[in-house]
Amino acid sequence: MLEVKNMTKRFGGLIAVHTLDFEINEGEILGLIGPNGAGKTTVFNMITGTFRPTHGEIVFFSKKIDRLKPNKIAELGAVRTFQLTNLFGEMTAIQNVILGTHQKSGIRLWGSLFKTHSTRIKETNSEEEARDILEFMGLTEQQETFARNLPHGQQRRLEVSIALAAKPKLLLLDEPLQGMSHEEVKDMVGRIAKIRQKGKTILLVEHNMRAVTSICDRVIVLNFGEKIAEGSPQEVMQNPEVIEAYLGVEE
Amino acid sequence: MIKKRIAVYIGYIALLTLLFFIPLITSEPYVFHILCLIGINIIFACSLNTILNIGELNLGHAAFMGIGAYASVLLVMRLSFCFWSALPIAMIASAIISLPIGFLTLRFRGAYFLLFTFLFAELVRMLLSNFWIGLFGGIPGLTNIPRPSINITGLLNINFSSNIHFYYLILILVVFTVLIMHRIDLSRLGMVFKAISQSESLAESIGISSMKFKILGCAIGCFFAGMAGSLYAHFVGIITPTDFSIHAVLAPIAYVVVGGMGNVFGPVIGTCFLMIVSHFFLRQFGLYELLMYGVIIVIIIRFMPEGLISLPRIVSFLLSKPPKRGED
């Protein structure tokens, strides 16, 4: 589904990512791990269009996406979440998710101004979709709460809800478990598994190794911008290079 | 909820009726002169608010008011259009001109956008002051701009040289403007605007093109700025390039900030409040109007950044019991 070929990213003199190659297959959960500063978020940013690779190309469903703007890439079906909490803080949870549905909702702008009949139907559909997603993510009670007032764990769930609303084919999750309690982690991991069951493909960046081993089909390990290992979670965890890369890094 | 809604509607209707019948209380032209100016400023402040709501501050916004003004005046005085067709054309012209400008400037963020619009405003002012003087009238500008009139023989004959008549025209247009702004605010479009101003990166990540909506928001703002410009020109009768410079947009910024930025009614309240207060001060202290504006802006921005419109909320908050944990 997604192919990354020879991807390199240089910031001035610093090489953040170096000739990276990998593939994501449809229906799998691929983990992207590595110590801090390994370049994981840079890879994310390049796939989703925030940065352009200095060299190399990214192909998504046979289409080259490395020169496209973020909103175009999202339109094509690759949607991300962010490492630092990123929400529409001054709006309610359900409004946030409704915005997620906007792009695929087919609502035309003039229709929304004059509230034509077809627009009203589409808006109702959007609302229903949003409610369904919130229910799926366990946030039904928090529908009308302002996003900035939600506790951290629920905010993270809301972020995933918004991404889901955009009907992605590929979901890129950037450290979704960050800052969560043990209970919340278990809950979220279960939900991620359910998302895959619904037919989505997932690229997951995470530091929580237990979570990674429990749901990822495959794992890629980055260190200093280069791929140092690839394989099943068990294989990768026993790879001596991987262990060395993580030595001294607290979990 | 429905009760509250009905109460609000009744409030609006009462207010409008009151405004409608002001001529019964007084017929002093000066009062209506001020009311007309307030109305024009309300329209301009609302248009500025639209742009502020996308998250950007456009110092050049008065230049678009100027474009509307000059376009309208030239259409009426040089090409013999009647005011009623010149007005919409001027508004559309202002909006259309804003499209390439928006495309060029909105790719910059924050401070750069600000400075770029600053440059644009100065450029427009200089062009109007020093070039094509035959057309634009140079620094002295254009004078003797006629008031509009309606002349349908046998049916209707209204001459708007009376301030009272112009007042009704402006009242209708202000209501029109506020209604449309409110409509947009409540619609999906308004929601997208708010989203972009709160987190552009998130909006982009779910497929929303922030450039497209910023340009659209800018165009809508300039559409109404053009209306304010045309009305101003035909009301005051004289326009000069400095009327639409950066300094002209600073007071309306104050109106919007003081009134409250996120809300449609913020600019309305802010404009009314500041303009009325300043007129009383003007009578007593003369040119210290600017000093008062400055002090009020600094105080409000420092202590009540959401503007006067948040006053009821603040008051009710202070009067209510302390909130439970986890609530707003």
Add this chain to the structure above:
Amino acid sequence: MELSLLLQGGLNGVMLGLNYALIALGLSLIFGIMGIVNFAHGEMYMLGGYVTYYLFGLFGLNYFATLIAAVIMVGFLGVLLEKIIFRPLTTRPKEALTSLIAAVGLAWVFQMLAVICFGDLDKDVPSVFKGIINMGGVVITAERLAAIIIGIGLVVVLNIFLLRTKVGKAIRAVAQDKEAAALQGVHVSRISALSFGIGCGLAAAAGALMAPIFVINPFLGGEVILKAFLVVILGGMGSIPGAMLGGLVLGFIESFGCLFFNVPTVSVLTFTLIIIILIVRPQGLLGHD
């Protein structure tokens, strides 16, 4: 075109450019450290001029002492403003917008206070250095030459301060990355206040230098702020060398332009040129980001 005319233009360009650069330096510094677009910056320039008028012109204090006094007094005012008005705004949303609006309000307040306190008529500050220097057909008053020399001196002092002293390095660190600086133990809020003060002080210095050359009135600020913004955009927001370069470039364009065209044309050309430069290189000549 006579050589002497060109040289004259060049010399005028240097003086003009240096003046703009000094003002813009403060503006750029403030923006670089705190992200605040200080609309009231022109008023600091104006206040520097008035301090010079009163201390040097009326009370007869030594000119250099007056210069230092102007910098310190206005600088102190800047520190106060930062602490009381701008600092609290950083904790609230839409900070760029609110700080801009606050600065606009302050500009008006200072302008009007100046009118109330000093009256709105132009005032003359007596010359410090008398005489005219003639260098082979190129003429410059001693006053202007002194302004150039002192101005350059100030810039040199500023550079030494920023590059060599501990505080200067702290300032540069905060300008580059606030969080990283804080992690290194830099007291960010104190540095912010200090930087604002220095920025305002620089504007006041420019005002003090120009006071004996041009007249002063309460409305100088409004005229000056436009030029300052132009310089900062041209040179790059937050870039100190950019402000220098931008100032000189603007000074030269204006000075040479006026040899060939009339003032309005020069202005339009300058603006168009700057707009083109911005489209091609939006961060300015020396800006980053």
